[in-house]
Amino acid sequence: MRAVVQHGTGGPEVLELEDRPEPTRNSGDVLIRTEAIAVPFYETQMRSGQIPAGPAPAVFGHEAAGIVLDADDPALLGKRVVTMSFTGGAYAEVVAASQYSLVPDGITAEQAVAAAVPASVALGLMDAANVKAGETVLVEAVSGAIGGYLARLAERNGARVVATAGQGKADIDHDDPDWRQQVPEGIDVVFEAIGGPRAAELTAKLAFFGRILAFGMLSGELPVFSVADLIPRGLTLIGFGGPDAYGKRVAAVRAEALGLVADGTLTPVLDRAYPLADVAAAHARVESREGTGKVVLVP
Ligand SMILES: NC(=O)c1ccc[n+]([C@@H]2O[C@H](COP(=O)([O-])OP(=O)(O)OC[C@H]3O[C@@H](n4cnc5c(N)ncnc54)[C@H](OP(=O)(O)O)[C@@H]3O)[C@@H](O)[C@H]2O)c1
Structure with a gap:
């Protein structure tokens, strides 16, 4: 599969598109073919070294939505889900996720990643x-x-x-x-x-x-x-933050948040979509602060 790998910290050039083996799924996880991947501001800070990222080289990225390819529960196959990982791996065509939420009907993958987290x-x-x-x-x-x-x-x-x-x-x-x-x-x-x-x-x-x-x-x-x-x-x-105290409470309201998008209470704002190969341009766009709304990668 194609994936964006972070090689150290620095400018957008430390992110490189590579061929990587598809991730394997642990029991309880779902395997997702990604349709949209968010580029939040904090990821530009992780890439540049302003805030800590995981060990490199590794597949970068934390928030993705897509279609379930494999899961313990066969009823999940073919469903659209959105996921958040604290340990990276989201800038890829296939992602294994332990935390995920079903995306309600009528919400696109781009809207899902612009809203879920x-x-x-x-x-x-x-x-x-x-x-x-x-x-x-x-x-x-x-x-x-x-x-x-x-x-x-x-x-x-x-x-x-x-x-x-x-x-x-x-x-x-x-x-x-x-x-x-x-x-x-x-x-x-x-x-x-x-x-x-x-x-x-x-x-x-x-x-x-x-x-x-x-x-x-x-x-x-x-x-x-x-x-x-x-x-x-x-x-x-x-x-407020981190995976444990409030992080668990945030994960617990993800379905409610997506429900507020589905019923029109909240409206995701999208700025621009870039192909995975243009990840450097996507990061530059976020850092420029010229737009309003979410920048997404579309594999
Ligand atoms: N605690 C948690 O659980 C948690 C979870 C996720 C994210 N966060 C944090 O929450 C913050 C907001 O995240 P987000 O997802 O809403 O961001 P986002 O959608 O990626 O947008 C970032 C916004 O930050 C503004 N910005 C960028 N640099 C700035 C600076 N130096 N001073 C002031 N504003 C600046 C930009 O506004 P302008 O272009 O208008 O200046 C931009 O609209 C981030 O710090 C992120 O790390 C916390």
Whole structure:
């Protein structure tokens, strides 16, 4: 099969299209012929070495959708599923997956990969933040997949959304180094995706007993907060991510997330599709930050 292999860290050229043996399936896994593979921003950071990736050389990629070729349960054969792996292997024509969800009828493979992980992360974040009607939430990087779904879910809950994005895509431009000064006071919940040493400036904008959900590091650095930042306003800081604590809760709401796409509550936004051979162009597109919506690879 054709697969994209990561050779060390660096620019898009460290990703090479190669012929590789098809993966074998363990009991409980499904074997999938991929139809669409997501290229989320965090993968460009893994490729460049900004955040840790697994050992190289190895087939790269984490989020794919496709048709089941082999499974323990014969009823799964021919069904469309979407999968997320913490250990790579998704940029390939065939993928073996232990975690997968059935894609509801009427949802394309591209839409499935644009929704399955980010929409379920957004649902998990909303649950952890316990956003209530009438509250004001700050959604950082609303132009990203998770941010877009968070804004929709928060509005559906009756919350008011204040949002940031780059290049004029939202009221607050998060490429302005002083953007945190533009955030209005009285924010009840911050969905903190950007991170970095200046994240604590936001605590001055939070209402008493506000919550900060730290879940991303789009700037390349984790957010920095100290207890002294939290005490004066009685703030709660919640770390959200990884495969175990919240990761298990996120996996548990994946079917619900896909159901919200199927019933029209959430709308996946697609930017561009590239053939597997053009993986370097796909990574460059994500890093350019010129588009809005998900970049996908189509084998
Ligand atoms: N905790 C978890 O469970 C979990 C799970 C998955 C992902 N994540 C993290 O969540 C974050 C968002 O993921 P996503 O899937 O929504 O991303 P995505 O759809 O790939 O979009 C990335 C967005 O990030 C923005 N961005 C890129 N570089 C930035 C920077 N230096 N400063 C500010 N914004 C920047 C871009 O917006 P503009 O072009 O408008 O600037 C782009 O729209 C990432 O950090 C990812 O690692 C966390």
